[in-house]
Amino acid sequence: MKASPIRIPTVSNDTDWDFCFHLSQQTRNPAQYTDDLFTICQCRETEGDTKVQKEGMADDCMSLPKQKLAQAQKKFGQLIEEKMNTKANKELIRCFILSRIIFGKEHWRCAQALANLAYGYLTLRGLPSQAKKHAESARSTLLTWKGNKTSDKERQEILGALVILYYTLGTAWLLQNHGKQAYIHLKKAEKSMMELKEINNGSIGENQVSEKDLTIALGRASLAIHRMNLALAYFEKAIGSVIIAKGHGTSELIGLYEEIAQIEQLRKNHEQAIQYLQQAYSICVSSFSEISPQTAEASALLAKAYAMSGESQHRDAVEIYFIRSINAYQILGSEDYESLTTIEEFCTWLIQNGENQEAYRLLMSTLNSGTYGGCGEKVAETFYNMGSICFAKGELRKAIGLLRKCLMVQILVYGSEHIKSKETKSLLTLLQRASSSRRKREAIVGKKKSA
Structure with missing residues (x-):
């Protein structure tokens, strides 16, 4: 079972962050911010004011950003519940700006707000580069404050922020395909979480990063550095914790079973992988019904797992689960990349098992149905597969003709200089030469017979 590639979105700039970071680049202390707030609050100082009076006015004016901070934190929670991720992230930016004004840029609470913002860029916006930048900015301040004399409550919050910070860094590195760096930072998050539990009676409190999240991330990072047994142990731990918390039938287990099955396949334990995928499929059926995108995907994964085992007794199961997946997608009217990929994977398996005619029929019916829509690359692959089937049957x-159509679509989708277009063109040239040679031989044979 091949893992799907992860698309990492990036942006060249972020106007919201650029605006707020313009303030953060200025080297000013909280007292200077307070002076600015005097103007905002329309607090005017006369020559007769004493220092005590000024401090009192400062306290009054600082109440404004504190109120705004509380409002922003509350609004953030509401936006998260409403799944308005971009707006929620903007509130995190607001929280950071206000924290900097209230506490100063060297205070751990300002770094905590920046760590939360980094986590927001990762989980709400899917921007690992930005997340990494802000997490790294917060790290030195949090580590410095960790060594200072602080109350138990403050130490708990600092450790919680370190968990978020290192989890964000680790996951961002993982999304950018740097497994070693990801694993190093996630282990630091694990260490901080253990310290937090020690001073908090075995609890991590209301930390945004749960033990399950961290365990899964460590499993993925272990897989990225090819430590299969360690990855397996982390996923087994995550599955166990989910079962204890929510039972054997929770839909949270579907993705975990699918990922641990991939690990077992890499370890060549195909029967164990099939068992995990059977569990995922059963949960999909009970949670979403047999005709659902989730069940269609689980059925396709199960079909591929049976195919990868290479066991002859699994041939019927491969066909059954592929057909279930394709039928579910067709009933749903699905025209997405996954459904078309499933059809092609089934056809590839049919060809490998000598069922060329059935594969050709399925590909042709898919083309005629107009299922492909705007998926030009899938149309090209279908023409290529059909051409390969005809070539195998000797129908040059x-x-x-089919490869010509494939090349035409590839040029439209990729351009004439793309490697796929060039490969198809080379194959087409070879087939044309073979066809020309065959016609010449047939012409010579025909002349001899007529003579």
Whole structure:
């Protein structure tokens, strides 16, 4: 079972962050911010004011950003519940600006707000580069404050922020395909979480990063550095914790079973992988019904797992689960990349098992149904597969016609200089030469017979 590639969105700039970071780049202390707030609050100082009076006015004016901070934190929670991720992230930016005004840029609470913002960029916006930048900015301040004399309550909050910070860094590195760096930072998050539990009676409190989140991330990082047994142990731990918390039938287990099955396949334990995927499929059916995108995907994964085992007794199961997946997608009217990929994977398996005619029929019916829509690359692959089938059957002329259509679509989708277009063009040239040679031989044989 091949893992799907992770798309990492990036942005060249972030106007919201650029605006707020313009303030953060200025080297000013809280007292200077307070002076600015005097103007905002329309607090005017006369020559007769004493220092005590000024401090009193400062306290009054500082109440404004504190109120705004509380409002922003509350609004953030509401936006998260409403799944308005971009707006929620903007509130985190607001929280950071206000924390900097209230506490100063060297205070751990300002670094805590910046760590939360980094986590927001990762989980709400899907921007690992920005998340990494802000997490790294917060790290030195949090580590410095960790060594200072602080109350138990403050130490708990600092450790909680360190968990968020290192989890964000680790996951961002993982999304950018740097497994070693990801693992190092996630282990630091694990260490901080253990310290937090020690001073908090075995609890991590209301930390945004749960033990399950961290365990899964460590499993993925272990897999990225090819430590299969360690990755397996982390996923087994995550599955166990979910079962204890929510039972054997919770839909949270679906993704975990699918990921641990991939690990077992890499370890060549195909039967164990099939068992995990059977569990995922059963939960999908009970949670979402047999005709659902989730069940269609689980059925396709199960079909591929049976196929990867290479066991002859699993041939019927491969066909059954592929057909279930394709039927579910078709009933749903799905035209997405996954459904088309499933059809092609089934056809590839059919060809490998000598069922060329059935594969050709399925590909042709898919083309005629108009299922492909705007998926030009999938149309090209279908023409290529159909051409390959015809070539295997010795139908050169038909194969050439299909490969021409494939090349035409590839040039439209990728351009004439793309490697796929070039490879198809080379194959097409070889087939045309073979066809020409065959016609010449047939012409010579025909002349001899007529003579």
